[in-house]
Amino acid sequence: MLLEGKKLLITGVLMDSSIAFHVAKLAQEQGAEVVLTSFGRTMKITSTIAKRLPTTPPVVELDVTDTEHLDTLATRLGEHVDHLDGVLHSIGFAPQGAFNFLEGTFEDVSTAMHASAYSLKSLAVAALPLMTPGSAVVGLTFDAKFAWPVYDWMGVAKAAFESTNRYLARDLGPKGVRCNLVAAGPIRTTAAKSIPGFQTFEDSWDERAPLGWDVNDAVPAAKACAALLSDWFPATTGEIVHVDGGVHAMGI
Numbered sequence: 001m002l003l004e005g006k007k008l009l010i011t012g013v014l015m016d017s018s019i020a021f022h023v024a025k026l027a028q029e030q031g032a033e034v035v036l037t038s039f040g041r042t043m044k045i046t047s048t049i050a051k052r053l054p055t056t057p058p059v060v061e062l063d064v065t066d067t068e069h070l071d072t073l074a075t076r077l078g079e080h081v082d083h084l085d086g087v088l089h090s091i092g093f094a095p096q097g098a099f100n101f102l103e104g105t106f107e108d109v110s111t112a113m114h115a116s117a118y119s120l121k122s123l124a125v126a127a128l129p130l131m132t133p134g135s136a137v138v139g140l141t142f143d144a145k146f147a148w149p150v151y152d153w154m155g156v157a158k159a160a161f162e163s164t165n166r167y168l169a170r171d172l173g174p175k176g177v178r179c180n181l182v183a184a185g186p187i188r189t190t191a192a193k194s195i196p197g198f199q200t201f202e203d204s205w206d207e208r209a210p211l212g213w214d215v216n217d218a219v220p221a222a223k224a225c226a227a228l229l230s231d232w233f234p235a236t237t238g239e240i241v242h243v244d245g246g247v248h249a250m251g252i
């Protein structure tokens with residue numbers, strides 16, 4: 001099995017539509033032991049949804065913008081796992097104001113940056129005491145090379161996120177930790193539905209993708225995350241793997 005015996009920390013399971021839910025499911029099916037994170041009011045929802053996985057995993061509290069949560073994460077995880085072979089960052093948040101490029105305030109932008117970009121570094125550093133050489137950090141982006149309709153300051157946050165991945169790869173490489181991202185096409189999740197005008201992506205993606213695209217199928221993106229968490233990309237770091245039906249490679 002691809003992830004036999006691996007111990008993985010998986011953030012971002014909110015509903016069973018969450019990309020992270022599909023990563024957790026595949027990971028368990030492929031032999032991994034999984035610990036989930038959630039925070040605040042969503043702890044209860046995540047714990048309920050966790051019961052839909054093949055094995056119900058523990059849920060540890062982590063608001064990735066909360067310094068105390070981050071500082072105590074490794075100790076609290078220690079109650080469930082003695083080390084980590086991989087960490088999935090599947091977190092994104094921006095206030096509604098951030099989805100209006102010309103009107104978005106810096107407060108909106110800084111909140112988006114904190115939760116959606118800086119958090120990759122925060123999570124990796126918080127988990128680092130438990131990570132062993134050969135382990136992996138994997139995150140999810142939405143291709144930040146382009147200016148998209150409606151994505152606005154979240155697109156800028158994703159550009160920062162992608163850059164953060166490269167700097168993390170630089171600094172964690174000498175410790176034997178790989179850092180990679182999956183650039184997924186649009187998937188109908190809670191986060192996506194909270195973006196005003198998300199429909200704009202949904203309508204055109206399937207037409208533009210040489211392989212076609214199903215906005216209700218998170219499995220292709222989840223499979224790529226599982227592969228990057230496995231031992232099958234031993235010399236790959238600072239990379240972005242596109243799982244978008246091929247849209248990134250097309251002119252029109």
Ligand SMILES: NC(=O)c1ccc[n+]([C@@H]2O[C@H](COP(=O)([O-])OP(=O)(O)OC[C@H]3O[C@@H](n4cnc5c(N)ncnc54)[C@H](O)[C@@H]3O)[C@@H](O)[C@H]2O)c1
Pocket residue numbers: 011012013014015017018019020038039042062063064065089090091092093115140141142183184185186187188189190191192
């Ligand atoms: N859905 C898409 O179309 C799509 C495409 C490309 C990339 N992504 C990325 O995939 C990732 C997962 O999103 P999703 O689409 O599965 O949506 P989702 O709503 O299911 O998951 C987002 C998660 O982020 C968590 N979160 C938000 N703020 C947090 C904080 N401060 N601390 C800890 N957790 C926090 C939420 O609780 C939720 O579990 C995000 O990074 C998103 O940008 C999504």
